[in-house]
Structures are given as structure tokens and as C-alpha cells.
Amino acid sequence: MHNTRLRRLHVLGLTAGAVMVLAACGGGPASSSSGGSPATAQSAADAGGLNALVTAAKKEGKLNVIALPPDWANYGAIISGFTAKYGIPIDSANPNGSSQDEVNAVQQLAGTSRAPDVLDVGMAVALANTNLFAPYKVTSWGDILDSQKEATGLWFQDYGGYMSIGYDSSKVPTITSIQDLLKPEFKGKVALNGDPTKANAALNGVMMASLANGGSLDDISKGVDFFHQLKQKGNFVPVQATTATVKNGSTPVVFDWDYLSAAHGTDVPTWKVFVPSNAILGGYYAQAINKQAPHPAAARLWMEYLYSDEGQNLWLKGLARPVRMDAMQKKGTLDKAAAAKLPPVNGKPVFLSADQATNAKNYLADHWAQAIG
Amino acid sequence: MTLAVDPSIKLETARRPLGGGRRLNADWLGAVPFLAYVGLFLLLPTAIVAIGAFVGPNGVTLANLTAMNQAYIVRSFINSVVLAAVSALVGAVFGAMLAYAVATGNPRSVLRRLVTSACGVLAQFGGVTLAFAFLATIGGAGLIRVWLLDRGIDIYANGEWLYQLRGLVLVYAYFQIPLMVLVFLPALDGIRPQWREATETLGGGTWHYWRYVAGPLLLPAFTGATLLLFANAFSAYATAAALINQGSIIASLLIANTLTSEVGLHNPGIASAEALVMVVIVAIVMVLYAQLQRRTAGWLR
Amino acid sequence: MNRARRIRLQLFRGVTFVIMGAFFLVPIAGMFEFSTRGRGLNAPRTLEAWTSIVTYPDLVAAIVASLELALITSVGMLLLLVPTMIWVRLRLPELARTIEFICLLPLTIPAIVLVAGLVPIYKWIAINLVDSILTLAFAYLVLVLPYAYRTLYAGLSAIDVKTLSEAARSLGAGWPAVMWRIIVPNMSVALLNACLLSVAVVLGEYTIANLLNYVNVQVAIQLLGRANAGVSIAVAVASLLFAFLLLVVLSFVGRPRARVARAEG
Numbered sequence A: 001m002h003n004t005r006l007r008r009l010h011v012l013g014l015t016a017g018a019v020m021v022l023a024a025c026g027g028g029p030a031s032s033s034s035g036g037s038p039a040t041a042q043s044a045a046d047a048g049g050l051n052a053l054v055t056a057a058k059k060e061g062k063l064n065v066i067a068l069p070p071d072w073a074n075y076g077a078i079i080s081g082f083t084a085k086y087g088i089p090i091d092s093a094n095p096n097g098s099s100q101d102e103v104n105a106v107q108q109l110a111g112t113s114r115a116p117d118v119l120d121v122g123m124a125v126a127l128a129n130t131n132l133f134a135p136y137k138v139t140s141w142g143d144i145l146d147s148q149k150e151a152t153g154l155w156f157q158d159y160g161g162y163m164s165i166g167y168d169s170s171k172v173p174t175i176t177s178i179q180d181l182l183k184p185e186f187k188g189k190v191a192l193n194g195d196p197t198k199a200n201a202a203l204n205g206v207m208m209a210s211l212a213n214g215g216s217l218d219d220i221s222k223g224v225d226f227f228h229q230l231k232q233k234g235n236f237v238p239v240q241a242t243t244a245t246v247k248n249g250s251t252p253v254v255f256d257w258d259y260l261s262a263a264h265g266t267d268v269p270t271w272k273v274f275v276p277s278n279a280i281l282g283g284y285y286a287q288a289i290n291k292q293a294p295h296p297a298a299a300r301l302w303m304e305y306l307y308s309d310e311g312q313n314l315w316l317k318g319l320a321r322p323v324r325m326d327a328m329q330k331k332g333t334l335d336k337a338a339a340a341k342l343p344p345v346n347g348k349p350v351f352l353s354a355d356q357a358t359n360a361k362n363y364l365a366d367h368w369a370q371a372i373g
Numbered sequence B: 001m002t003l004a005v006d007p008s009i010k011l012e013t014a015r016r017p018l019g020g021g022r023r024l025n026a027d028w029l030g031a032v033p034f035l036a037y038v039g040l041f042l043l044l045p046t047a048i049v050a051i052g053a054f055v056g057p058n059g060v061t062l063a064n065l066t067a068m069n070q071a072y073i074v075r076s077f078i079n080s081v082v083l084a085a086v087s088a089l090v091g092a093v094f095g096a097m098l099a100y101a102v103a104t105g106n107p108r109s110v111l112r113r114l115v116t117s118a119c120g121v122l123a124q125f126g127g128v129t130l131a132f133a134f135l136a137t138i139g140g141a142g143l144i145r146v147w148l149l150d151r152g153i154d155i156y157a158n159g160e161w162l163y164q165l166r167g168l169v170l171v172y173a174y175f176q177i178p179l180m181v182l183v184f185l186p187a188l189d190g191i192r193p194q195w196r197e198a199t200e201t202l203g204g205g206t207w208h209y210w211r212y213v214a215g216p217l218l219l220p221a222f223t224g225a226t227l228l229l230f231a232n233a234f235s236a237y238a239t240a241a242a243l244i245n246q247g248s249i250i251a252s253l254l255i256a257n258t259l260t261s262e263v264g265l266h267n268p269g270i271a272s273a274e275a276l277v278m279v280v281i282v283a284i285v286m287v288l289y290a291q292l293q294r295r296t297a298g299w300l301r
Numbered sequence C: 001m002n003r004a005r006r007i008r009l010q011l012f013r014g015v016t017f018v019i020m021g022a023f024f025l026v027p028i029a030g031m032f033e034f035s036t037r038g039r040g041l042n043a044p045r046t047l048e049a050w051t052s053i054v055t056y057p058d059l060v061a062a063i064v065a066s067l068e069l070a071l072i073t074s075v076g077m078l079l080l081l082v083p084t085m086i087w088v089r090l091r092l093p094e095l096a097r098t099i100e101f102i103c104l105l106p107l108t109i110p111a112i113v114l115v116a117g118l119v120p121i122y123k124w125i126a127i128n129l130v131d132s133i134l135t136l137a138f139a140y141l142v143l144v145l146p147y148a149y150r151t152l153y154a155g156l157s158a159i160d161v162k163t164l165s166e167a168a169r170s171l172g173a174g175w176p177a178v179m180w181r182i183i184v185p186n187m188s189v190a191l192l193n194a195c196l197l198s199v200a201v202v203l204g205e206y207t208i209a210n211l212l213n214y215v216n217v218q219v220a221i222q223l224l225g226r227a228n229a230g231v232s233i234a235v236a237v238a239s240l241l242f243a244f245l246l247l248v249v250l251s252f253v254g255r256p257r258a259r260v261a262r263a264e265g
Helices: A006-028 A050-060 A075-086 A099-108 A123-128 A178-182 A200-212 A221-233 A243-248 A258-268 A296-306 A310-315 A326-330 A336-340 A353-371 B025-028 B032-052 B063-069 B071-103 B110-123 B127-138 B143-150 B166-191 B193-201 B206-235 B238-243 B251-261 B268-300 C001-036 C046-054 C059-092 C093-102 C110-127 C133-157 C161-170 C177-185 C188-204 C206-211 C217-225 C229-251
Strands: A063-066 A089-093 A118-122 A156-169 A191-192 A253-257 A271-274 A281-290
Touching: A050 A075, A050 A296, A063 A099, A063 A296, A075 A089, A075 A296, A075 A310, A099 A118, A099 A123, A099 C110, A099 C206, A118 A123, A118 A296, A123 A200, A123 A281, A123 A353, A156 A200, A156 C046, A178 A221, A178 A296, A178 B025, A191 A200, A200 A253, A200 A281, A200 A353, A200 B032, A221 A326, A221 A353, A221 B268, A243 A258, A243 B127, A243 C001, A243 C229, A253 A258, A253 B025, A258 A271, A281 A296, A296 A310, A296 B251, A296 B268, A310 A336, A310 C229, A336 B071, B032 B268, B032 C093, B032 C110, B032 C133, B063 B268, B071 B110, B071 B166, B071 B206, B071 B251, B071 B268, B071 C001, B110 B127, B110 C001, B110 C188, B110 C229, B127 B143, B127 B166, B127 B238, B127 C001, B127 C229, B143 C001, B143 C046, B166 B206, B166 B238, B166 C001, B166 C133, B166 C188, B193 B206, B206 B268, B206 C133, B238 B251, B238 C059, B268 C093, B268 C110, C001 C046, C001 C229, C046 C229, C059 C093, C059 C161, C059 C188, C093 C133, C093 C161, C110 C133, C110 C206, C133 C188, C133 C206, C161 C177, C177 C188, C188 C217, C206 C217
Parallel strands: A063 A089, A191 A253
Antiparallel strands: A118 A281, A156 A253, A156 A271, A156 A281
């Protein structure tokens, strides 16, 4: 990027960033940030190049992440990969936390050295908390579609998948349509990954059921009715699905994102993932950098790592669809073997818009407890 | 008549009270360390939470508290109170029985040490792992359940009760009973054989002994322990969250949901209001307990 | 006591121990059975889940931190509660109900809400004093108050504190001597049980440490448990065994008084 116009934009961006930092300095962290440009940069070029960023990050010496379980989209390998490549240890806190827990931690631990540096949150939480984020554009910014990122870099989507029904084929018969779940063979066997008034994955699970039962993205009521039917028949079990309950057979059928569901395959070789052809509901998560990160340079380096070919392919190995997938396929840098293992999906996926998600959660807040109680 | 006192005998009389005779001052000093500590680390956080109940997105408001009047919130609190009360009684009765079995044995025996240590561990055992322990034994695919099913007995013929409030009473008993044992055992250890002998010399039997002597003496500790079990079950969260993860049917699930919902139903003001209601409920229960204590223990002083 | 009553008592004890023992041990056996399952339908039993626990590096640091916290909390609890409770019983009976309610408060507020209230205080401590996991002891001391208070209360109510202390005072003992040499030895069971409960609470505490982003033993276990299903259950059973052994060792520390009550009929 030797274009003078771009360079002027970068200076503008850096100044804007500096002004923001000065404005935020009132309650800013007392420790860590060296105050140099890599720590407040809005892109790698801002920071003086990737190497300068690496040096600054190594000087900070640590990275705090939160709510990244090792079996979630292969984060275990990503964390160890980052540490191996740059020698920066990572502190992984609260692995079972929700997106809201991440935001709560950012607010509650602000100013301490344990505050999270980076966040991986659902879209609803990302959109509601942009005041907590610092803008940053990764080197491969252009590969991300405009609809999947915030214009100034406050948040940007990272990976996604499709809502699916995972099941243990040794305990229940093969599922070819969502209506199969109403059969008596599924008595006491069907679970959602969480409560839809609380967890993003569960809300999408109910929405997928709605789509598969004649509802639409604006109408989640058919999904709620479906689960009510499941409950009446005694097929629905309210237990929180974990790897242990899946393996032990308490929850042999789980509505969950396909990449999370596929992770059960390591413990249960007979695990299969089914996406209904008339209800391909996609969902992406988003990355963001904490404006008051105790290790800001390391946070930016982490983003660069995640959006590099290496990082994206690691997500792919976790059976999640990385956001740069199409671009990487065109450039030929996609891990073809891993891509081949993705659950087959025939049809065009749909995504919930922010408004549709809001309508869905309002409907659920009013009706879910009665339907399932 | 005056008492003749040999002046060579040194009499130890009560020293002159500090503060010129106002005993209140010096005595209250003794409670200061405790009050200061809990003031900072318990009362202050509680006050922060209580104040949060009155704060909304636009400043001070009563909206959070009036929102407590919704059907699903009221239902959750009622469920919590009923569950906690039943669980406390079950834990108290069976725990007292187990504590009695322990107390009447050799105080130095290995059995007693093992049982009290096991109770110490199990009293704090809960959450996802406890829920799984029950799922592994009597859950839908549990060992015992399947074993019984193979022999024609379906324990879930009338509904999957493990995933309902009734099931929670059984699961909660797993930590309520050990807690009762540990908390009540010191009181049982204080039973003197002289009480039994005295009852017998007066012609009383076992029934009289328990009804008129040991029972009333143990009642304060017993009801206090039951109150503890009530509060313990009332605020328990993780176990219920693992077993009944849908619908926020008890208050602690409701609060957790309101604090950590990631679909947009996150509302710290309402969560604080719900927490405040929990404190108020326990305060009411405490008042009732204090009345009970006063009626039954009045003659002891 | 006569023979018939003795037999009835022993029968009662036997039946109680057997039934309770089954109730408490069977679920743990169920967990252990699960942790030895292999992968796949007819896979053979394996101890793989158990052996992989020791390969986790951060677990040791977390265990040490939790043990230190348990020690600090127990000692703090004894120093804070015992003198206060004795003093209140003797001199400030009007404060008794208030102390009782205060000591029940930590149980009525769910931990995740309590953290919201503790956060400003912890932020101040972390920034101005020291940012160490041992600061959790402040919060843990508050958490164990309900259990410790009830246990100590039961112990105190079993002895006639008033008479004992008046007798000691009239013989010239000062207040420290009354507490340390007269009352405390008579409360040894209660003191021990309160310590056992405190240690168990600290070793089993998860929510506050997790929300403040500290890694204590339960947090480390959760992280370890995400590796696979068998490991998550194996490590939970292992932590139960560990706490149990620790408490058994602790129970030998207390001085068992020759209980007159053992002749109870």
C-alpha cells in the first residue's frame, strides 16, 4: 500500500485513534500499554507493519481470552498455535461463559490486568456493545463481505455454521426430517443447547424448527409450537447438553450449530449431523477488541493470526465455516481436506437480521416458558 | 447486720466500668471487627445490588420492582420457596437421623471421621457434576434405570420426574443431608446422659425423654439448621441449571438468565430487583423462624 | 442403658448407615463407571481419562492456590467468628438476631449477583493493593459465614457459656483466657466441623473465582473437562476424593474429647 491517498487515510485513522485513546484515558488501564502506536493502531500498517506489532505484543507478554472452550470450533488448536508461533502465553478464562458473560467481564474487570483483551460474541451482543470495542482492520480486511463487518472495524464476523440436529445413530434411528423427532422412538431424547431466552444457539435452534415447520424468519411461533408438541409427547428433555450427557445417552439428540455438534464425534463415533434441506439457518459470530485491553498489541496480533490463512484453516478443521472461506477458495489457500468434511448442505442458507432476532427474542420471552413448562 | 471482713483478705470486686458506667460502649467494641469486615465485604455489596434494583436505563426508577409482578416471575419465586421448604425439611429430618447415628457412636472411631469428612465434601458437591451423577444412575439412560427397565419396571412411567421440581428435591437431598449432619452434630454431641437418667428417675420413657427434655433443648439448633438448609436450597443455582435448563422455573435460574442472556434479554436492573426480592423473602422466613424460636425456647433462659 | 434399647439403637444405626451409604455412594459409582467407558459402542473399559489428568500443567498451580485459600479462609473464619459469637452470647444478646441474619445473607444472594456487588471493591483492591488470587479469601470468608455460624451456634448452644464464663471470671480469668482455655476446648467438635465446611466450600467454589477471571481448582477442572466427556467426570471424581482425603487428615487435628454423651441411651 504505497498509495499516498491511503497513507493519508491511515494517518487520519491513527489520529482518530489517538484522539479516542486520549478521550478514554480518564479511566484507562494503569498498566501495560506502552502508549506506542502498535497498541492503538487501527490496522497492521498503522502499527508500523506486522513485525512491529509482533515485537510490541511480545513485550506485553500475555493475552487474555475469554469464553473460548478448546472444543469449540477448534479453539484449542488455535490457542496453542498462536502461543507456539509467537511465544505469547494465553490466559483462557471462563470457558463456559456466554457472550454476555464476556461483555460483563470487560466491564467489571476494566482496569485490572485480568480483563479480556479480545471477544468472540454473538451478533446480538456485538451490536449492543460497540461502545466497548476498539476499531481494527485486519490485513485481509478486503476478503470479508461488507455485510459481515462493521465499517470502521469495531466488530467483524469470524466463523459460522448452520443450525443442525446432531444425533447418536446407535441410539436413535436415522433422521431424515424434523418431523421424525415426534416419533415414539425419540421419547425423552431430544434436547436444545440451552434456553432460547438466554443462549444464541438455542434461539437459532427454535428458529430453525420454525422454518422447517412452515414458519419464516419473521415468525418463530411455529418453532415454539413444535417444541411444545415435543414436550407433550414426552420427547423433549430439558437437560443441559454436554459432551458427558451426549456420551452417556441422556441427550442423544441435540439442536446445535453444526460445528459444535460435530465436536461430539470424537467421543461418540456414531454421531451424525443433519441439516434440514428446507431450513438452512446460518449464524456467524463476531470478533472484537476490548477498547481498554490490558494487552492491546497482543490483542491486535491475535486478530491478525485468526484472519490469516493459518487461523482460518484451523477454524475450518473445527468444522466451522471461516468468514474468508470464499476468498481463500478462489486464491487456492483453503484446506481442501478439511473443507470436504463439512456437513453437506444443499440449498441457500438464510440469516437472521438484527430486527428479526429482536422480534424472535420478544416472542420467546412471552411464550417460551409456557410452551415448555 | 454488717459483715465482718478481715482486711487482710483481698477482695476482687468488679472493676469500674469503662466510659463512666455506660456498659454499652465497651461491650460494642467487641463486635466491631466482625461488623467492620462484613460491612465492607457483605453489606456494601448487598447495598450496591439493592441500589441497582432502583436504577434503570434512565436513572432512578421503580419500574424494576413493579416488573416483579409478572406472572412468570411470581411463579418462579413461588416454586423456589416451595422447593426450598420441602428440600429443607427432607434434608433436616434425614440429616438429623444420620447425625444421631453418628453421635451415638464412638467419638474417636474411624467411622465417625470418615462420615464427617464425607459429609464435608458432599455438602458442597453440586452443579453440573452432581446433576450428571444422577443422570448416570437414574437418568433416562442411567445404569439403574436401564437395569430396572430390563426387569419390567419403568420408573418414568408417569413422566420424567427427575427433570421436574420433584426430581430436584431428591438431587438437592444429596448435599442437604450432609450439610445438616455437619451443622447439627455439635448440638447432638452436647446431649448428656444425665438428662436420660433424670427422665427415667422421674418415670419417663423414651417418648417423654424426646418430647419434654432432649427435643426442646435441641430445637433451637435444629430449627436454625433447617433455616440454613432453606436458604441453601433457595439460592442454589448450578444443579438446577444443569437438570432443568429450560424455562427459568426457579428464581435463581431467572436471575442468572436476566444477567447473562446473550439474545438481548439482559437486564441488570431487573436482576438486582429479583435478588432484592430473594433477600426480602429470606428475611420474612427469618422473622417467622425468630417467632418460632421465641415461643419454643422462652422457658430455657 | 438396658439391652433392648442398645439393640434398637444399634439396629437403627446399622440401617441408617447402610441406606444412606447406598444413597451417597451409588451416584459416585455411576460417575466412576462412566469415566471408564471407552469410545464407541463396544469399546473396552479404559483408564485413559484418569491418566490424562496428571498431564495438565496448570492444575497443580490451581490446586496450590485453592489450598492456600482454604487455609486462609478457615483461619480467618475462626478468628473472626468465634470471639464475636461468644462475646455476643455473653454481652450483646440484643445483637444476636442481627448477626444471625447477616450470617445468612451470603446464602440468600446468588453468587453471580454478589459478584456484581463485589466487583467495585475487588477492582479497587486489584488496582491499589495487590492483584493476586489470594484476595479471593475476602469473598470466601463471607461465603463460609452461613455454614460456620450455624455449626458454631450448635456447638455454643450445647454448652452453658454463661455459667462457665462467670465461674472462670470469678476465679480471676481475663476474657482471652475464658475464651481460649474454657469455652473453645468445649467447642472442639463445632470448631472442627466449621473448618471442614470452610475448606470444602473453598475447594468447591467456582462462580466467584470464574467471574473474576481467577483460576482456582474448580475453574481449572472445568477447563480440563472440556477436553472430553470421560476426563470431565474423572477429574470431578478425583477432586471429590482429594477433598475427602484432605478432610480426613484434618479431622485428626482436632482433639476428640472423651464424650460423656457416648453413653447416651
